Amino acid sequence: MTENLAPATVLQKTDDVLMTESEGVTVLMSMTTGNFIELNGSGAAIWEAIDGSQNQAAIIEHLQRTYQIGADQCAADVTEFSAQLLAEGLVQEAASA
Amino acid sequence: MLETARQQFDVFAKLGNAQTNAPLRAQLKAKLARETPTPEALAMQLNLARRSGDLAATRSAIVELARLNGETGDFSEKAIVPFGLENPTGQKLAPLIVIDDFLQPDQMNALHRHACDTEDEFRKANTNSQSPAYDPDKRETLVNWHFTEMRDHFEEFIEQNLAEFQCILGLPAFVKERMELKMTCHIDGGFFRVHADNHEPITEAGRAITWLYYFGEQTPRYTGGELFLLDTELATGVRSTVWFTKVEPKPNRLVAFPSWFYHAVGPTQVECGEFGAGRFAISSHIRKPADGLGWSTEW
Incomplete structure (x- = not known):
């Protein structure tokens, strides 16, 4: 499942996630689906950046600046991976302030 | 071996890896100790135990879950998984x-x-x-x-x-x-x-x-x-x-x-x-x- 996340979307981690490090790889597990998601370098950075306060645009800008990635590539990576996390129930949209 | 079978076994190996599952189970156990256990959390405890091949913990989790549901949890010593249990996506656990x-x-x-x-x-x-x-x-x-x-x-x-x-x-x-x-x-x-x-x-x-x-x-x-x-x-x-x-x-x-x-x-x-x-x-x-x-x- 893929979803287009608006730049203003703010995501937060759910309580429904268990996380561990295995052989240098971060593994997330949804308590709903039981699936494992392994985080590579960029995945781990996106996961780290999802904190319930930064919106998608801010995360893209932050990662682009930190890792010197092209804007289009960075935006595509962040929205695609965020959508996957959403579909797995590992993150949810944060309630509006 | 077909590539599809190899890939399937790789998935089983990853999901069933006891070393990967151990910290996840420990986190869940800590969560259960902090909060009032829900049937869903206990079922997850059971599911992680059996996926890891920890049969003793599987049996204990089933007993705990049964008791939370008001049942006695008494079943044969030979049974690791009794009949009638379902996973979160609606499939039956194989009685074992x-x-x-x-x-x-x-x-x-x-x-x-x-x-x-x-x-x-x-x-x-x-x-x-x-x-x-x-x-x-x-x-x-x-x-x-x-x-x-x-x-x-x-x-x-x-x-x-x-x-x-x-x-x-x-x-x-x-x-x-x-x-x-x-x-x-x-x-x-x-x-x-x-x-x-x-x-x-x-x-x-x-x-x-x-x-x-x-x-x-x-x-x-x-x-x-x-x-x-x-x-x-x-x-x-x-x-x-x-x-x-x-x-x-x-x-x-x-x-x-x-x-x-x-x-x-x-x-x-x-x-x-x-x-x-x-x-x-x-x-x-x-x-x-x-x-x-x-x-x-x-x-």
Whole structure:
């Protein structure tokens, strides 16, 4: 499942996630689906950046600046991976302030 | 082995990795200690335990879950997973009997010696009874249909315990039509990809209980060869790609489950390459005739 996340979307981690490090790889597990998601370098950075306060645009800008990635590539990576996390129930949209 | 089977086993290995699951289970345990346990959290505890192959913790989690639901949680010592449990995506957990230390050590050793002495009677197994052809993409098992050692012992044990097995596995008291009984060995590279032993409706004639007795050297020189019992939706045959019960093929262990549930045997590694160091089993199917018995609606 893929979803287009608006730049203003703010995501937060759910309580429904268990996380561990295995052989240098971060593994997330949804308590709903039981699936494992392994985080590579960029995945781990996106996961780290999802904190319930930064919106998608801010995360893209932050990662682009930190890792010197092209804007289009960075935006595509962040929205695609965020959508996957959403579909797995590992993150949810944060309630509006 | 087909690439699809290899990929499937890689997924099982990853999801069932005890080292990866241990910290996840510890986090969940801490969460359960902090908060009032919910049935969902306890069910997850159970699911992670069984996926990791921790049978004692699986049984404890089932008892805990039953008690939370107001039940006694008292069930047979032989039952690791009782009949009637469902995973979060609606498939049934395969009911599972496990009996460790099934034979006396000298009896198991005699069985192993017999297997080694009759090595030349083992043949490459066919894929299934309907399609009598050897297919290394689907299965690599050596089989000996004519073993003699302890054969009567196994037949008598099943005769005496069938009613209890039926009860634990949620099966009605069908009459045993006959029992298929063979000795198998998985040497280096052995495996059996995901399959069910019976695809017929439950009231039709066919295999009803699959049981295996693992044996071999007291200290195994093989690795792998685990049994993966996949959660299955019995009415449709849909099986989970994520939830399963992993059973280590520990020597002197007997396991039994209903034949309709999907299962697989993971790849076996035998570094020394010796036949006698392989993963041996007595493998059996108890067959029943067509019946009009009172099958639980949960089937």
